[in-house]
Amino acid sequence: MIPPPSPGRPSDSTLEIQQLTLGYRRRRQWSRVIAGVSIRLDRGEAYGLVGESGCGKTTLAMAVMRYLPPNAEITAGRILFEGQDLLTADAGRLEELRGNRMAMVYQDPGSALNPSLTVGRQIGEVYRRHRRMRRAEAADAAQAMLATVQIADPPRVMHRYPHELSGGQQQRIMFAMALATDPDLLVLDEPTTGLDATVEGEVLDLVENLRSKFGAAILFISHNLGIVSRMCERVGVLYAGHLVEEGSSRDLFRAPRHPYTLGLTRCIPRLDMHKHRHRLEPIPGTLPPAGETICGCVYVPRCPFSRARCRAEAPTLFPAGPRHTSRCFYHDELANLAPATAAMPEASEAISAPDILNLQDLTKSYGARSTTVTAVRDASVAVRRGEILGVVGESGSGKTTLAKCIVGLADVWTGRISFEGTDLAARAEQREATLRRRLQMVFQNPDTALNPSHSVRHILGRAVRLLAGTTSGSAIEARVAELAASVRLSPRHLELHPPALSGGLKQRVALARAFAGSPSLVVCDEPTSALDVSVQAAILNLLVDLQETQQVSYVFISHDLGVVRYLADRVAVMYLAEIIEIGPADAAFRPPHHPYTEALLSAVPDLERPGAEQRIHLEGDIPSPSHPPAGCRFHTRCPRVLGSICRTEKPPWQRDGESHVYRCHIPPAELRASQFGGLPRPAPS
């Protein structure tokens, strides 16, 4: 579709960022956010930009689009789009470029779309403005574009408002608007963050399809290394506003030549890792605050390989291979590093302790009679003493509601929850104090889980007083210090208030609070989903340590299969309010398993196997929980659907081995025959 490049073109690159330095001015203080970054995107190339939050990825994208906030100031460098400098272009020229030649897709489609215009109007507007089409023409073009982005039933979607669509559909609309003018450059800023795993897979498929169709160069920004390695040919790693490494995605992730890239690849739990065999390697420390002047290499404070030279002198980009550069003096040494993480002795014995928690037919519904939504239906699952039960599922599957019922934050439910042999009342307040103390929760969002008005010392002291029953001041003081040490908080942090702490530190405080009364079961609701990967690794290690030293059980809820696989002894998979599979983590993550689990696993982008051939494509969106499908709830999207039996009859529990069960009409023997591959066997230690 793109016209061949005319011979007179000054350069063959679509986008060229040259030595860009920019910062923000806040309260008369200038802080540098991007420091001399140079990036070049050839025509039709997909370039990935990775790094932790706060590295400046989004700022760079905004600079390319010239969408920077008014307090941003570019102090040096050039941004060339097909040879013309965007930084000196006037408003009219920019307007023309932005609409026609370059387009951006944002992180949160829900807020990027205009809620008061129908989808058809919004896409049509792009055509009317930039292609000078009439209303009817524009509508036709919009509808054709909706078909191109593979949205189901375009004529109907044309008349919908954005809020009537699911997140995945909204993101498709964003792509339709961005591609409407057939741009040469597409900037994608975390386009799948916030989408569910299976929907994410679909959107990425779409991007790949559209790429082959439109041939636009893509600047792909993501914190997810797996996705970037799958989508992009070349990758740049951004750290504190500096480009620290750049290379082909294959070389860069397989053989990183900068300690930061190495750290990033090593702190992510992969599907073949398990807590008994591997220990995660978090990156110590935190990102330096923007604007801080650093002598020498920016990564020195966190670098395990740093030497005197690194502190004295700032490294430049050294060539580290074909089209591979690294901003590290000692990049050669990294190449000879041992390839895998330190293996630990195998200590995996089946846990045969008695049940500590037992759910029977737990059902929880919200809403009045006419608009009831059942968030959890007939959930029966047990957790043994000292065991970690992982609960996985996409958003809306009922994971959080399940957690709330267990700890007593959901008001009314039916069924039975017995904890340490005693049936629990619905609300935490109605439960016996001794039971409540032994059943605690760690929340998803560390920003809101701690009271911002209280100091860490106060928060922990209060928890010790209430959960451990300690009343004497000095005893509380001593226990608080002990708790802080157990989650590796320094005494200095005790005096701070939560807003002054980073996300990882906040989550440590929340963990310390839950452990104040020596609990026997802690429910963790996505405790690491709001954290960066380097911080996540530290929290996961901490969870493992606490479990080993305190003999506690976890119900660990997460949408991240890698994390669950790493941590959990047993796994329960939820889909649309129902538990559809329960089994030992090894068994549930290996065939035969439920077709939904199979699809979830295949949607996990893995650095080790970026190939998309074996991925399973789920059709359509997750049905609304208020009108769940009859029969098997998964039949609307199941690639292995048998026929009418799936649509009408509730599937039975199928048993595979001793303790692995799943809910499907297909027996294990048949599934085993068709579900080959799956995940590789864990590497021997």
Added chain:
Amino acid sequence: MRDAGSPEVTAATADAPERAVGPPTVTRRFARLLRVLGQSRTLVLGTTIVAFWVLDAMFWPLIVPQNPQALNPAATLAAPSFAHWFGTDDLGRDVLSRTLAGATSVLTVAPAATALGLLGGIIVGLVCGYYRGLVDDIVMRVVDALLAFPLIVIAVLVLAVLGPSVVNVILVIGFIFTPIVARTVRSAVLAEREREYVAAARLLGNSSLTIMVAEILPNITAPLTVEATIRFGYAVFTSATLSFLSLGVQQPSPDWGLTISLGRANLELAPWIALFPAAALATLIVGINLAADGLRQVFAE
């Protein structure tokens, strides 16, 4: 929002604890608060005006040129001059001295009434917002009904029954303010109670009272402070109105509202008698509203 680079997030990372310069002491936090508040010019101007009147209300005996109650039959209804900067009233009393002294009554009634309204409003708002349910529904409908009446009508009705007195004025204004403050507090509590720290406090076994007072209340101080300042302005206005209607302080108090009311009789002959207390009242109310606006800006940032 995973990624950052936007100024908000960079500011958050700038607070990274690893780099904090030691634990903040009380004085340091107070100094920081002052510095932030000092950045709003509106706030500084408003606070200065209010501070002037508050100091005047406390120390007027030291600065008045004459005894505000001293009669001078020789100089009644005298126009402003060097002897009497603001002139004299029908009994020959110095208007400047009376204006300066008149701040005391209004600045006694208004803060007391505001405090009473806040106390009532916080209690009702916390309980309704935290428990929700039937109690909340009923109380909030009553509040709606109360708010449908013009405030001054209720005040006049109640004072007509109770009889005019300073204490009654305080009680009445406090009572009228309770539902208004309750509404603000309730909406702030509704947002705050959904936060996970409230759930965490429940799991620790805190009593509902502790959660409301020790966990939620400290986090709604921002809207509460703004509301208190706005209420204070209205309290000044309402108490002056009630004095004007002779339902509050009685003669021979130099109270502004009362003086304006009495000065009306001589408005054509000696407008300064009513004019100067009215101007004083206006500056106080404007000052309070400037402070309220400034506070709102500061908190919004």
